[in-house]
Amino acid sequence: MTATGREPETILEHSIEVEDLGKAFGSLWALRDVELQLRKGQVMALFGPNGSGKTTLIRVLAALARPNRGSAAVEGHDIRREAQAVRRVVGVVTHQPLLYDDLTPYENLTFYGRMYGVHNLKEKVPSVLKRVGMESRMHDRVRTLSHGMQKRAALARAILHDPQVLLLDEPESGLDPEGVLRLHEIVLELKSQGKSVLMTTHNVEQGLALADEVVVLKQGRVILRQPKAMLDAENFRASLAELMESRP
Amino acid sequence: MKSHLPKIGAILWKDILYELRTKDIIVSVAVFVLLVLVIFSFAFDPRAETVRSLAPGIVWVAFSFAGVLGLNRSFVLEKEKGCLDGLLLCPVPREVIFLGKMLGSFVFMVLVELLTLPIFSVLFNISLFVPSFLLIALLATLGFVAVGSIFSAVAVNTKSREIMLPLLFFPIVVPVIIAAVSASGSILQNAPFGELRTWFQVLAAFDVIFLVVSSLTFEYAVEE
Numbered sequence: 001m002t003a004t005g006r007e008p009e010t011i012l013e014h015s016i017e018v019e020d021l022g023k024a025f026g027s028l029w030a031l032r033d034v035e036l037q038l039r040k041g042q043v044m045a046l047f048g049p050n051g052s053g054k055t056t057l058i059r060v061l062a063a064l065a066r067p068n069r070g071s072a073a074v075e076g077h078d079i080r081r082e083a084q085a086v087r088r089v090v091g092v093v094t095h096q097p098l099l100y101d102d103l104t105p106y107e108n109l110t111f112y113g114r115m116y117g118v119h120n121l122k123e124k125v126p127s128v129l130k131r132v133g134m135e136s137r138m139h140d141r142v143r144t145l146s147h148g149m150q151k152r153a154a155l156a157r158a159i160l161h162d163p164q165v166l167l168l169d170e171p172e173s174g175l176d177p178e179g180v181l182r183l184h185e186i187v188l189e190l191k192s193q194g195k196s197v198l199m200t201t202h203n204v205e206q207g208l209a210l211a212d213e214v215v216v217l218k219q220g221r222v223i224l225r226q227p228k229a230m231l232d233a234e235n236f237r238a239s240l241a242e243l244m245e246s247r248p
Numbered sequence: 249m250k251s252h253l254p255k256i257g258a259i260l261w262k263d264i265l266y267e268l269r270t271k272d273i274i275v276s277v278a279v280f281v282l283l284v285l286v287i288f289s290f291a292f293d294p295r296a297e298t299v300r301s302l303a304p305g306i307v308w309v310a311f312s313f314a315g316v317l318g319l320n321r322s323f324v325l326e327k328e329k330g331c332l333d334g335l336l337l338c339p340v341p342r343e344v345i346f347l348g349k350m351l352g353s354f355v356f357m358v359l360v361e362l363l364t365l366p367i368f369s370v371l372f373n374i375s376l377f378v379p380s381f382l383l384i385a386l387l388a389t390l391g392f393v394a395v396g397s398i399f400s401a402v403a404v405n406t407k408s409r410e411i412m413l414p415l416l417f418f419p420i421v422v423p424v425i426i427a428a429v430s431a432s433g434s435i436l437q438n439a440p441f442g443e444l445r446t447w448f449q450v451l452a453a454f455d456v457i458f459l460v461v462s463s464l465t466f467e468y469a470v471e472e
Binding site: 094095096112116 | 255
C-alpha cells in the first residue's frame with residue numbers, strides 16, 4: 001500500500017508516511033528522496049544542521065508547501081489531494097509564533113479556534129493557555145510578551161484543536177526551563193493519548209529524552225533513521241556534533 | 249460556502265479588532281485622502297462648473313491611491329510574525345481566507361470614503377451624499393478590493409511590495425476606475441438614469457468577474 005493509497009477509514013499503523021519525497025526551490029533541492037514513517041503514538045526527533053531540510057519537511061507535512069515529487073500522507077490523508085483534511089489533524093509550531101502582535105493570546109486563540117471550528121471557546125481557550133502556564137498573561141497584548149511567552153502561546157495555538165499529529169520546528173528555542181518542562185509534559189501527554197509528534201531540534205539531549213525514533217537529515221536526504229532503543233547514544237552524540245560543525 | 253460564513257466572519261472580526269487597536273490603515277489612508285483633497289482644492293479655480301467637471305477625477309484619484317495604501321497594509325499585517333502561515337494552516341478553503349481579507353479591506357475603504365465625503369463637500373462645495381453616487385462607490389470599491397486583495401497577497405512576498413502592488417494592480421483595475429469616474433461625472437451632470445444604469449451594470453459585471461477569478465486564483469498567489 002502506498003502512502004497516498006490508504007483509505008482514511010482503515011486502522012492506521014502510521015500517522016505519517018513519506019515516500020520518495022522531493023521539494024525544490026528553483027534549482028535547489030531542499031528535500032531529496034525522503035522516506036520515513038512515524039508510528040501512531042510515537043515521537044520522532046529530526047536532527048540536522050541548518051539548511052538540511054528540517055523546516056521544509058515540516059512545511060510540506062503541514063500542507064504549507066507542495067512537494068515537487070513523491071508522496072506523503074498524514075493520518076491517511078494525502079497532502080496534495082486532501083490538504084484541508086491534513087490541516088485539520090495537524091498542530092504546528094514554527095520558528096515564528098503565528099500570532100497577531102496587537103491582539104492578546106486569548107483573542108488570538110479565540111480567532112484560531114473559530115477558524116478550526118472549535119466549540120466552547122470561552123472555556124477551552126483559558127484552559128489551553130493555563131496548560132502552557134500563561135493564565136496570568138492571557139489578556140496582555142502579544143507584543144508585550146517575552147519571546148519565551150510568545151512561544152508558549154504558539155504552543156497553545158497548536159494544540160487548541162486537539163490535533164492527532166503535532167509538528168514542532170525547534171519548539172524549545174527561546175523557552176525558559178519551565179517552558180521546556182511544560183513542552184515535555186504536553187508531548188508525553190499527547191503520546192499517552194496515542195497522538196504522534198514529529199519535532200526538529202538542535203538540542204540533542206532534549207530530542208533524545210522525548211524521541212522513540214531519531215532521524216538525521218543532511219542536504220535534504222535522510223542519512224540515519226533508527227529507533228532510539230537501538231541507538232548508541234554516545235556514538236550518536238559524537239557523530240551529530242561532527243555533522244553540525246560541517247557545512248550544510 | 250454557507251458553512252464557511254462564520255470563518256469569513258472570524259477573519260473580518262480579527263481584522264476589525266486589530267484595526268481598532270492599531271488604527272494603522274484608517275489613519276494613514278484617511279490622512280492621505282485628506283491631503284490629496286486639500287492639494288486639489290488649491291490647484292483649481294473653485295467655480296462650480298470647473299469643480300463639477302473635475303470632481304469625479306479628484307475623488308477617484310484620492311480613493312484609488314489611498315485604497316492601494318490600505319491594501320498594502322492588509323497583507324503586511326499577515327506577514328508579520330508569520331501570521332499568513334497561521335491563516336494558511338487553518339482547515340478552510342483558500343477562498344474563505346480571500347473573502348475574509350477582502351471584506352476587511354472593503355469595510356475599511358468604505359469607512360474612509362464615508363469620512364472623506366463631508367470634507368470633499370466642504371472643500372469643493374458639492375455634495376456627493378446622493379444615493380446613486382453611494383451605490384457607484386460601493387460597487388467600484390468592491391471591484392477595487394476584489395482585485396487589490398489578490399495582488400496585495402502576491403506583492404507582500406516581494407522585496408519592493410509598495411511599488412509592486414500599484415504596478416501589478418492598476419492596469420487590471422483600470423476598467424473599474426474608468427467606470428466609477430464616468431458614472432460619477434454623469435451623476436454630477438444630472439444625467440438621466442438610463443445612462444447611469446449602463447455604468448451600474450458594467451461595475452456589477454466587473455465585480456462578479458473579479459470576485460470569481462480572484463477567489464479561484466488566490467490559492468496560487470499564496471502557496472509555495
